Amino acid sequence: MSGTGLDMGPVLSVRGVSVRARKVERPLLDQISIDFAPRSLTALVGPSGCGKSTFVRTLNRMVELTPGLRVGGQVLYLGQDIYARNVNPVLVRRRIGMVFQRPTVFPISIFENAAFGLRLVHESNEEIDRAVAQALQRSGLWEEVKDRLDEPALSLSGGQQQRLCIARALAVRPKVILLDEPTSALDPAATQRVESTMETLKEDFVLILVTHNVGQAARVADRVAFLHSGRLIEVGPTADILERPKEALTEQFITGRFT
Amino acid sequence: MAADLSSTANSILFDRSARTVWRIGFDRWIGRLLPLLFLVAIFPILSLVYYISEKAVPTLTWNVITSTSPYGDHLGVAIVGTFELYLFATSLAVLFGLFGGVAVAEFLPESAANWVRTSANLLVGTPSVILGYMGYITFCLYFGWGLTFEAGAVTMAFFMTPYIFRTADLAFTSVPAPIREAALGSGARPSQYILKVGAPIAFPQILTGIFLALAIGVGETAPIVLTTTASVLVPQNLHSPVTVLTALIWENYAQAPSTGLQTIAFQAAFLILVIVLVLNVVVRVISTIYRKRLEGLYQ
Ligand SMILES: Nc1ncnc2c1ncn2[C@@H]1O[C@H](COP(=O)(O)OP(=O)(O)OP(=O)(O)O)[C@@H](O)[C@H]1O
Ligand SMILES: [Mg+2]
Numbered sequence: 166m167s168g169t170g171l172d173m174g175p176v177l178s179v180r181g182v183s184v185r186a187r188k189v190e191r192p193l194l195d196q197i198s199i200d201f202a203p204r205s206l207t208a209l210v211g212p213s214g215c216g217k218s219t220f221v222r223t224l225n226r227m228v229e230l231t232p233g234l235r236v237g238g239q240v241l242y243l244g245q246d247i248y249a250r251n252v253n254p255v256l257v258r259r260r261i262g263m264v265f266q267r268p269t270v271f272p273i274s275i276f277e278n279a280a281f282g283l284r285l286v287h288e289s290n291e292e293i294d295r296a297v298a299q300a301l302q303r304s305g306l307w308e309e310v311k312d313r314l315d316e317p318a319l320s321l322s323g324g325q326q327q328r329l330c331i332a333r334a335l336a337v338r339p340k341v342i343l344l345d346e347p348t349s350a351l352d353p354a355a356t357q358r359v360e361s362t363m364e365t366l367k368e369d370f371v372l373i374l375v376t377h378n379v380g381q382a383a384r385v386a387d388r389v390a391f392l393h394s395g396r397l398i399e400v401g402p403t404a405d406i407l408e409r410p411k412e413a414l415t416e417q418f419i420t421g422r423f424t
Numbered sequence: 425m426a427a428d429l430s431s432t433a434n435s436i437l438f439d440r441s442a443r444t445v446w447r448i449g450f451d452r453w454i455g456r457l458l459p460l461l462f463l464v465a466i467f468p469i470l471s472l473v474y475y476i477s478e479k480a481v482p483t484l485t486w487n488v489i490t491s492t493s494p495y496g497d498h499l500g501v502a503i504v505g506t507f508e509l510y511l512f513a514t515s516l517a518v519l520f521g522l523f524g525g526v527a528v529a530e531f532l533p534e535s536a537a538n539w540v541r542t543s544a545n546l547l548v549g550t551p552s553v554i555l556g557y558m559g560y561i562t563f564c565l566y567f568g569w570g571l572t573f574e575a576g577a578v579t580m581a582f583f584m585t586p587y588i589f590r591t592a593d594l595a596f597t598s599v600p601a602p603i604r605e606a607a608l609g610s611g612a613r614p615s616q617y618i619l620k621v622g623a624p625i626a627f628p629q630i631l632t633g634i635f636l637a638l639a640i641g642v643g644e645t646a647p648i649v650l651t652t653t654a655s656v657l658v659p660q661n662l663h664s665p666v667t668v669l670t671a672l673i674w675e676n677y678a679q680a681p682s683t684g685l686q687t688i689a690f691q692a693a694f695l696i697l698v699i700v701l702v703l704n705v706v707v708r709v710i711s712t713i714y715r716k717r718l719e720g721l722y723q
Contacts, residue, residue, distance in 0.1 A: 227609055232534070259611035269606035271621050272718050281620070282610045319720040333610060 174244070175200035176340050176371045177224060177261075182238035184219055184228060184395075193219050195395045196238070201341070206367040208386035208403070209375045212418065216395040217375040221343040224373065225261035226254040242341075259286070261341040262334035267350045268326030275321065276314040278329055282337035300336035304328045305362045324355025331362060341371040349377060360385050379419055383407055391415045473697060480694035483687060489695075494656035497688050498667060503695065504658040506642065506668040509577050514638055516581035517588050521637075522630070524585070525592025530614060530622070541593065544586040555583050556650035564651055574662040576652035583647045584637040591633025595626030600721065625721065628714030632707050639703040643696055645670040669696050 177200070184194040194216050201207060209217045222228040223236055226247060239246045247257045259282065270278050277284075279297040288296070301307040306328040310321070318329055327347055334342050344363070348356040363385050366372055376382055382389050383403060390400035391414070399412050410416045492500040524544075528537040547555075559579025569575045599622050607621040608614070648668050654675055655665035669692040677689035 225609065227605065230605060230608060255611050255613050258609055262611075263606070263609040265602050265606060265609075267602060269600075269602045271603065271607065272624055272721055273620075281607075281612075284620070285610070285612055285616055317717070319718070330606070337611065 175241075176203050176243060177201040177373075178239075178241040178244075179224070180239040180241065182220075182223055182236065182240060184216075184223060185235045185237070187233040187235075191395070193234070193395050194223065197397045199390060199397060199400055201371050201373060203340075203371060204368060205388060206363060206372040206374060206386050207388045207390055207400075208382035209373065209390050209392060210377070210379060210382055210418070211392035213377070215392045217392055218345050219395075220392065221263070221345055221373055221375055224341070224343055225258045225263060227258070227263060229254060259337055260339050261343065262337065262339040263343040264327070264330050264334055264345070264347050266346040268323055268330050270318040270321070270326045270329055272317065272319055274315050275310050275318045275329060278318045279332045279336050281333055286337070296336050296338070297332075300332040301329075303335055303362075303366065304332035305358060305365075306332055322355070324351050324358060327351060327355070327359055328362060331359070331366075335366070335370075339370070341373065342366070343373050343375075345375045346377060347374070348381065356381075379407065379421075391418060393418070476690055476693050476697060479687060479690040484691050484694065488691070492658050497691070498656060498672065499688065499691055499695070501656060501658050502667045502669045502672045502692060505655075505666040506699075508659055509573060509580065509648070509652075509666055509668055510638060510642060512573075512577040513580035513584060513641065514634065516578065517584035517637060517641075518634055520581065520585045521588025521633075522592050524589045525594075525630075526596060526618060528589075528593045529596035530618060541590075544589050544593075547582075547586040548590070551646075552583060552644050553646040553650070555579065556647035559647055559651045569663070571651060571653035571665065572663045573652065573659045573666040576648045576666060576668075579647045579651045580641055580644070583644060584641045587637035587640060588630070588633050591636075592626070592630050595629035595633070596622055598629075599625050603721070625718065628711050628718070631714075632711050635703050635707045635710075639700045639707075642699055642703075643670065645674055649674050669693075669699075 179197055179199045179201075182194060182197045183192050185192045197220065209220065211217055219228060219234075222231075224240060228234055228236055236248060240248060242257070242260065246252070247254075247261075262282075271281065273281075276297060279300055280293050283293045283296055298307065298311075301310065306325060309325060310329075318326065321329060327350075331342075331344075331347070347363075348359050351359065360381065363372060363374065367385075367387070374382075374386065386403045388400065389403050389406040391398045391406065391410075391412070393414050398414050399406065399410065406415065407419055410419055488497055488499055489503065490500050491497070492504060494501070524540065528540050532540065556579060559575065559582065563569045563575040563578055564571055567575075596618075603621065603625070604617065607617040612620065649671050652668075652671070653665040654667040654671050656667075657664070659666045672692040673689045676685040676692075
């Protein structure tokens with residue numbers, strides 16, 4: 166990849182993206198523009214219902230799985246619009262992975278969960294073994310599961326399941342990983358482990374983290390974007406946004422005047 | 425002031441208004457009545473089982489059950505016929521039901537899917553004698569198959585399909601949405617999602633549906649007796665006549681009442697009871713095993 170010049174530019178570039186629901190006057194997302202540089206962790210914060218989940222779901226066309234939503238604008242992945250007519254959403258989702266609010270392991274073995282994405286593209290068995298081990302190491306789960314890879318994934322604890330989901334997303338070597346409140350169903354200890362996983366991952370991936378928790382954004386994010394009523398109010402380095410927000414709405418949110 | 429407060433507390437904690445007293449009493453009576461209602465429900469079933477067993481069991485020997493001789497009681501012939509016909513019918517019904525259920529749950533737009541669902545519900549509500557008659561007109565007459573194994577099996581397949589279709593549809597639509605999205609979000613094509621994630625989750629429910637459809641189908645008489653003709657031989661090929669257990673009851677009891685033939689009818693009824701019981705137990709066992717395996721799936 167180095168030397169192509171793309172390394173320098175943003176991996177994802179969102180240009181004037183709006184999302185509308187049928188029969189709803191107000192857009193769920195209103196003309197959002199933001200760039201995501203390589204090796205960065207951007208936290209999306211904002212009050213409940215402001216459109217954070219909808220926004221990350223537009224970034225890999227997951228939004229299209231909800232009937233009745235219309236997306237406008239462009240999302241450029243390495244310069245290519247993922248909503249262009251000849252683009253296959255399945256391929257988009259293999260490059261831009263996603264981890265959800267609650268662990269979504271499949272009722273198959275730990276190994277097969279991590280290998281799920283690789284099996285879809287018919288990798289060789291050696292390649293799968295290698296990629297799965299690597300992904301589990303990166304997600305910080307390897308030591309805990311290496312002797313029980315064939316056990317059902319549902320036997321893991323919630324925190325372990327969530328790290329398995331991160332491993333599943335990592336295994337296909339995407340460039341971007343979307344995390345929609347990945348720790349909101351976890352206890353503090355599990356949350357801490359997932360946070361440290363995210364910190365090591367941002368060395369190699371573009372991470373986009375939706376969080377309710379301003380403290381979490383402060384701990385792990387390089388950059389914070391504040392969303393309100395479907396609009397991107399402001400975005401900047403974590404310290405700037407959390408300590409010196411320019412907008413009154415942002416300050417109100419940061420200081421906890423609404424949630 | 426203190427007195428006021430305590431009297432308020434009293435009225436909250438010890439509500440003795442007429443309505444509450446009545447409700448508590450009503451509750452207590454319903455509680456006593458329920459076991460009685462259970463008896464009302466179970467009594468006819470038990471007496472039926474007793475009545476049939478009493479007439480069937482004394483003369484029901486292993487030899488009677490296994491003999492496929494054309495000169496015997498034909499119970500063995502009917503058992504083989506039942507097994508073969510329902511194997512054929514179930515395979516077809518599983519094929520139709522599964523494809524239909526998956527299509528409706530995963531591929532068809534909501535409005536079209538609801539039309540199909542409504543049709544399936546109507547089909548379940550259609551009296552089986554009408555379905556049997558439709559089968560007779562379509563397969564025996566219009567297709568010119570005559571009263572044969574194939575006409576009976578295909579008609580029975582149509583009878584069983586909506587049951588399997590409904591459970592397949594339900595099983596796939598009740599896969600937790602986040603699990604489905606996670607699979608599609610990992611870059612699975614819809615077909616890959618269905619095979620690798622949806623199917624393992626839906627499997628126990630679908631299997632239950634298949635066995636229940638079979639249990640209902642085995643006890644249905646009309647679709648078979650209207651589309652096949654009985655034979656003293658086990659089916660030779662698809663165009664053969666075929667005797668199934670329900671037909672044995674129909675022919676021997678309703679058509680030609682003599683004590684000896686009636687006993688055969690009771691024996692056939694007894695065997696159907698046993699088959700349905702076994703099928704229900706199998707369903708129970710399977711669904712318990714698989715429910716355990718899926719425990720903890722995104723609750
Ligand atoms: N399919 C839909 N049709 C209409 N409105 C929708 C639809 N999906 C979401 N919305 C609305 O869009 C808004 C944004 O929803 P979204 O889930 O993106 O918010 P969020 O910021 O992720 O909230 P939370 O913090 O609670 O997860 C909400 O007001 C919601 O009611
Ligand atoms: Mg959300």
